[in-house]
Amino acid sequence: MTNSQSPDVHGLFIDGREVAATRAELLDVINPATGELLAQISHASDADVDKAVRSAEAAFHSHEWASMSNRTRARLINKLADVFEANLDEMYQLETANNGRSLNETRAQISRLPDFFRYNAGLAIARRDSVIPVEGNYLNYTVRSPIGVVGNSTPFNHPLMIMVKSLAPTLASGCTTVVKPSEYTPLTTLRLAQLFSEAGLPPGCFNVITGLGPTTGKALAEHPGLAKWVLTGGTEAGRITGALAGSNFAHQTLELGGKTPVLVFDDFDVEQAVNYAAFGGFIGAGQTCICGSRQIVQDKVYDEFVERLAAKAKSIRIGNPADPSVQLGPVVSARQQKRVLDYIRIGLEEDKARLVAGGKVPIDPALQRGFFVEPTVFADVTPRMRIFQEEVFGPFVSVTRFSTEAEGLALANDSPFGLAGAIRTNDITRAHRVAARLKCGIVWINDHHRLDPASPWGGIKDSGIGRECGTESFDQHFETKSVMVRLDDAPFDWYKDTATQARLN
CATH class of the missing domain: 3.40.309.10 (Aldehyde Dehydrogenase; Chain A, domain 2)
Incomplete structure (x- = not known):
């Protein structure tokens, strides 16, 4: 496998900038149409993964990100969509070279992706918490808060589209993320992280680590700093990483194999x-x-x-x-x-x-x-x-x-x-x-392969759990707190009037 020019060498993208990995090993990225060396990427170690997750945790709790209002966040997400759209031609070319999908197919798919950000920006503004009618003289309402750091392992077949299905609701909800793209197709993910950082996304909100699934992917899936684990891949990979993430009680969305x-x-x-x-x-x-x-x-x-x-x-x-x-x-x-x-x-x-x-x-x-x-x-x-x-x-x-x-x-x-x-x-x-x-x-x-940002996407049985897209995906990035307010000022003493109390709960 040859290349007439020296290939680009990519580091990791952590805390808003490209950084060197602690491991010196590089992985080759091959153009599948020609067999030529397209680029080289870093093979992130456990220490690198920990650094990326800690960066995402710090960003999640930072004043700049955590205190950002829903409307301000929505404006930022819409700006990211605009930046993405302004760079579509570069993305078409790079993804086609990286994963071998025909240029026309790639253009038709990627051109839709900015709308995933716009849809989720709309949800960020429109979301409401609930007031729940309950028995007795009480006010019961819910408060939702972003869950935290989302780890996302993406496959080689649709590198940008599948990553964006998770990235858009992650950022719009106020969460942060660490993405591990497939070692075969990491280039557009690395480039998008750079573009978003230049557009004003706070450092640490979108980190990218590259490497192999059994090493880098495993370290990410089992990291205790993750609040949610997202994987699109084979069923066996879902079983392995799902068990790893489950040991830390992380939320999960797994989109796995299929035989339609x-x-x-x-x-x-x-x-x-x-x-x-x-x-x-x-x-x-x-x-x-x-x-x-x-x-x-x-x-x-x-x-x-x-x-x-x-x-x-x-x-x-x-x-x-x-x-x-x-x-x-x-x-x-x-x-x-x-x-x-x-x-x-x-x-x-x-x-x-x-x-x-x-x-x-x-x-x-x-x-x-x-x-x-x-x-x-x-x-x-x-x-x-x-x-x-x-x-x-x-x-x-x-x-x-x-x-x-x-x-x-x-x-x-x-x-x-x-x-x-x-x-x-x-x-x-x-x-x-x-x-x-x-x-x-x-x-x-009477159709096939149609996807929309508003339409829930996911499977059952060996095809996984959870849903991407739609309000279902957005809502899965929050913890729900129930707040019960007693509206009655009458004195209360259970132990004085135990025999006459109507209910315990």
């Missing part, structure tokens, strides 16, 4: 179903937790669907993601490429599964140094096959046949995961009926 079922009924236009299948299955090179990886298609349109999806997959333009004409870039690393190719081998070994598109590395010599995999489709997949049950996290879609609505629902719910599901039908009654019975946290009817 898509139910295609025979009353829906097949061409549109195929277009959505390609979008849901291959966007981001299939490296999304809500990838539409299980297409479950009704008998009458099954054969036509398979034929059209195979043709669609073969038509997708693969290449360097910096080229605006390219529709599919590489997966993020050699390790991820091997994982996808291993699942293709597994699919080929499964009894009766039929490969109808893709299944190999592109033959174009210009792509050989990158981590490319062709869009892959397996047909005639049954629920006991590994490629039906296990998350691949690549451009890999399986197609399974069903006859009745009940059978389709049973196939869709036959999974340890429960993040998202999708339905393709023109029968509005069936759409709502099936949506209610899908065992997952998100459902799209």
